[in-house]
Amino acid sequence: MSVTIESVKCACPDCVCVVSVSKGVKKDGRIYCDDACATHHKDGAGCHHAGCACHG
Numbered sequence: 001m002s003v004t005i006e007s008v009k010c011a012c013p014d015c016v017c018v019v020s021v022s023k024g025v026k027k028d029g030r031i032y033c034d035d036a037c038a039t040h041h042k043d044g045a046g047c048h049h050a051g052c053a054c055h056g
Contacts, residue, residue: 012037014054015047 010017011030015037024031025038032038036045037054046055 016052017049
């Protein structure tokens with residue numbers, strides 16, 4: 001039996017976004033919803049997705 005994962009929670013601990021494995025930003029073996037989360041919010045910017053208030 002095989003299972004294919006299509007979506008995962010963004011790897012940012014404060015983020016509530018779910019991201020497509022194929023469209024997420026891959027960094028250090030983890031999948032993030034966008035560049036802000038992938039760079040650990042180095043500029044203080046959030047991911048700007050509706051309903052998510054993460055800023056790292």
